[in-house]
Structure formats: structure tokens, C-alpha cells
Amino acid sequence: MALGDKWKKIRGIVGTIFQLGLGGPNLKNNSGTIQTRNAADSAFANLHTQELFLNDDDTNKVTIKAPDALGADYTLELPADDGSPGQALTTNGSGVLEWQSVDTGNDKIITDTTALAFGSSSPVTMFTLPANAVIWRIRGIVDTAFNGTAPTASIGISGTTSKYMAANEIDLKTVGIYEVEPGIIPVGSTENLIITYAADSSSAGAARFIVEYSIPS
Numbered sequence: 001m002a003l004g005d006k007w008k009k010i011r012g013i014v015g016t017i018f019q020l021g022l023g024g025p026n027l028k029n030n031s032g033t034i035q036t037r038n039a040a041d042s043a044f045a046n047l048h049t050q051e052l053f054l055n056d057d058d059t060n061k062v063t064i065k066a067p068d069a070l071g072a073d074y075t076l077e078l079p080a081d082d083g084s085p086g087q088a089l090t091t092n093g094s095g096v097l098e099w100q101s102v103d104t105g106n107d108k109i110i111t112d113t114t115a116l117a118f119g120s121s122s123p124v125t126m127f128t129l130p131a132n133a134v135i136w137r138i139r140g141i142v143d144t145a146f147n148g149t150a151p152t153a154s155i156g157i158s159g160t161t162s163k164y165m166a167a168n169e170i171d172l173k174t175v176g177i178y179e180v181e182p183g184i185i186p187v188g189s190t191e192n193l194i195i196t197y198a199a200d201s202s203s204a205g206a207a208r209f210i211v212e213y214s215i216p217s
Helices: 003-014
Strands: 017-019 026-030 033-037 051-055 061-065 087-091 097-101 110-117 124-129 134-144 152-157 160-165 176-180 191-198 206-214
Touching: 110 124, 110 191, 124 206, 134 160, 152 206, 160 191
Parallel strands: none
Antiparallel strands: 017 026, 026 033, 051 061, 087 097, 110 206, 124 191, 134 176, 134 206, 152 160, 152 191
16 A cells, blocks of 8 residues: 555544545534535535435435436525424415415315327316315416317316306407406315216317315315
């Protein structure tokens, strides 16, 4: 072993800091914790890795990794504190994360989304509306215009297919957002919501129906 190599090995054993290359960053032992420091040991240095493994008692581990295919670089900035019980981590859309209180109990707004495509078979099953629930708003979003002669869609239940949204309240032939506020008194039993759809020879088209509801206290 060359003298230089021996010195590097000895330095790594007896020292508390190990520099990676001339003028490079340092690996530092701080009371049993490994730190990455800059060359002058005056600030922390960046660490770039593909996967980060977090072990419990050496039996199991948690792996933190980036998606296999990223469209672009982005940064996530953590909140300044650990939040409060029941809060959820949200983003401002630019990578800044913050804690937000989440509605709980019967008064919370619940959202359900159902997709409709030009080839969907009618009726399209949506979801089961709970007993005593109130539908506050239905948003129909036509992402791709349907190319049939007069395609239609309505939202309701078996026997009353336009109870919550009538066919004339959304134009499937025109891209856009269509909203209705049903304002219907809730019933004491569950309801199986459906989309009654008529393609009318459509060979293209895609839409989404977003229902917002809650169970008032």
C-alpha cells in the first residue's frame, strides 16, 4: 500500500472529518451522525443520490426515490413546522408545501368524478350517494367535443334520469365547463347515481362529471 493511501486510511480512522478530493466536500462525524459539509466546514453541502434508504432497527427500511421518468426538475420545500393533528400536506403549485386543515365529520365536502367517453354504454354507473346527502354542485367538463348529431347526457337515478342534471344543461358537442347547483332536498335513503347517455352516432368525445356533496349536520 502506497504511503499516500496509508495516510488516507489513517486519517479516516482517527479524524472526525474526511475530505473528498482537493477542495471538495467533507464527510463529517458529528457525535455518530454523518454530515456532508463544504470544503471549509462552514456550511452543509448538497447531497445527490438516486435512492435514500431509512432503516428502523435494521430489519425493515423505507425507500425514498424520484419517479423513474421525470418530465423536468422540480423542488419541494417542506413546511416550517410539523403541523397539527388532522392536517394534510398541500402544495401551492410551485413546490412550496404547507399544512392545511381538512374538513371532518358530516359537513365535509366530498368530490366524486366519473368519466364519460363516446363509446360508453348507457347508463354509466357513477357512485352511491349516502342517505341525507346534499349535492351542492355538479360540474360537467367536456374535454373533447362529441361528434355525433345530437349526443346527450343527464345525471340522476333510475326512474328519474335527469334529477340532478338535465340533458339541456350540458352541450357535449362543445368543449367547456358546465355547472349546475341542483338545490334538491336530501332523502333518507341512498341513491345510485347514473349518467344516462345517448351517443347519437358519436365516434369521438370525452367528458368528466364532478359531483360535490356533503351530509349536513
